[in-house]
Amino acid sequence: MTSPQRTLISIGPSHYVEKARWCLDLYKLPYIEERYIPLYHFRRTVPLGRRQTPLLLEQGKKIEESSIICRHIHDNYQLPSQVQSQVCLFPTDPTELSKVMELDELFGKKLGRATRLLVYYHAVESDEILHQTFCTKGTNALDQKLFPVFLPYWKKFMKKTLGLTAQNYSKSIQFIDDIFHQVSQTLETRTFFSQRDRAQPLSKFLVTDKISLADISFAALGAPLINVGAKHGYPLPPEELLRAHLPSDFWQMIDGWRKTPAGQFINSMYEHHRPSSSPTLAFQNKKE
Numbered sequence: 663m664t665s666p667q668r669t670l671i672s673i674g675p676s677h678y679v680e681k682a683r684w685c686l687d688l689y690k691l692p693y694i695e696e697r698y699i700p701l702y703h704f705r706r707t708v709p710l711g712r713r714q715t716p717l718l719l720e721q722g723k724k725i726e727e728s729s730i731i732c733r734h735i736h737d738n739y740q741l742p743s744q745v746q747s748q749v750c751l752f753p754t755d756p757t758e759l760s761k762v763m764e765l766d767e768l769f770g771k772k773l774g775r776a777t778r779l780l781v782y783y784h785a786v787e788s789d790e791i792l793h794q795t796f797c798t799k800g801t802n803a804l805d806q807k808l809f810p811v812f813l814p815y816w817k818k819f820m821k822k823t824l825g826l827t828a829q830n831y832s833k834s835i836q837f838i839d840d841i842f843h844q845v846s847q848t849l850e851t852r853t854f855f856s857q858r859d860r861a862q863p864l865s866k867f868l869v870t871d872k873i874s875l876a877d878i879s880f881a882a883l884g885a886p887l888i889n890v891g892a893k894h895g896y897p898l899p900p901e902e903l904l905r906a907h908l909p910s911d912f913w914q915m916i917d918g919w920r921k922t923p924a925g926q927f928i929n930s931m932y933e934h935h936r937p938s939s940s941p942t943l944a945f946q947n948k949k950e
Contacts, residue, residue: 668720669694670941671706674896675795678774681728681882682716683895685735687937688749688878690742693718695941699796699805701816728882729766732875748935750872761869765876773841774883776834781886783826783834786817788907794899800943835915838887845880846923866930873935880924881931888920893932895939 670686672679674697686693698706698715707713710724718725718734725734736751753759785791792813797806809816820826848868868876885894889901905913919925 667694668692668718669696669944671696671698671703671715671717671719673698673700673703673715674798674801675894675898676715677777677883677886678728678770679716680885680895681879682718682731683939683941684878684882684936685732685751686941687895687939688741688745689735689739690937691735691739693941694944695800696944697798697801699801699809701819702802702805702808729770729875729879732878736875748872750870751875751878753870753872753874755870758870758874762874762876765868766879768841769876769879769883772837773880776837776841777883777886779824779826779830779834780838782820782824783831784908784912786820786826789813791899791904791907794903798897800945802945838919842884842887842919842922842924845927849923849927873931877931877935881928881936884924884928885932887916888925888928889916890929890932893936895936 668686668691670679670682670693672683672695683695696706703715704713707715707717710717710719712724712726714726716726716728716731718731720734723734725731732751741749751762753762785795789810793810797809845868849866852866852868867873868880889898889904891898891901920929
């Protein structure tokens with residue numbers, strides 16, 4: 663019996679896409695990834711009656727939004743045996759499930775949006791960063807050709823659409839600080855140790871003793887805030903290039919968030935629990 667073909671329509675570096683990609687990789691589901699540049703992706707999604715990415719196409723279904731995609735995967739597929747003892751995306755206990763969903767909504771609506779604004783606020787000022795971020799292997803070739811031609815108009819549209827103002831930038835920083843503080847407190851409360859081995863925490867996740875959707879959601883949506891680099895599911899620009907083109911005060915915030923328990927948790931999730939990602943790329947070559 664052949665496995666169903668599934669296609670993930672994506673904006674490659676999107677942290678919402680990364681969340682859906684993480685779940686696909688976690689369940690070891692083969693998939694084709696179609697990568698587009700923001701705004702240019704409408705050529706693909708609008709004819710399908712959708713606008714957002716990630717968008718998963720599977721057996722005639724069009725599944726939009728990262729949390730819904732993760733729920734679809736959980737409900738229809740079985741975890742690989744080697745991770746079944748470590749992962750439960752949606753707990754069966756009603757109280758735990760309610761907490762997972764509460765955190766996932768907080769991260770999706772607050773952290774994800776604040777992170778996106780923070781990153782784009784600086785990225786749109788650097789043509790080099792934009793090119794290195796979006797025009798990579800696997801990105802639609804027509805997008806890559808059109809991107810530098812219409813870049814001034816693209817920037818203007820993104821600034822207006824995302825509300826890239828100094829006021830919104832300051833608000834985003836406050837949102838991120840508040841959520842990182844909340845998550846850090848949660849982690850410090852939930853982390854306890856055995857009497858025999860004080861170096862080994864017995865509980866290290868946000869809601870249960872297994873990885874839930876809340877953990878993956880926070881790690882994926884917060885990843886740009888600590889720059890997880892090569893551990894990410896998409897080939898991001900190297901940190902040396904980013905540091906050369908992005909302002910020092912931005913990096914002071916990144917370095918600060920990295921040192922918090924919340925930042926260390928994101929790094930640990932990527933270091934120890936992010937499965938390798940190797941989708942079949944629909945657009946194989948940079949110059950097609």
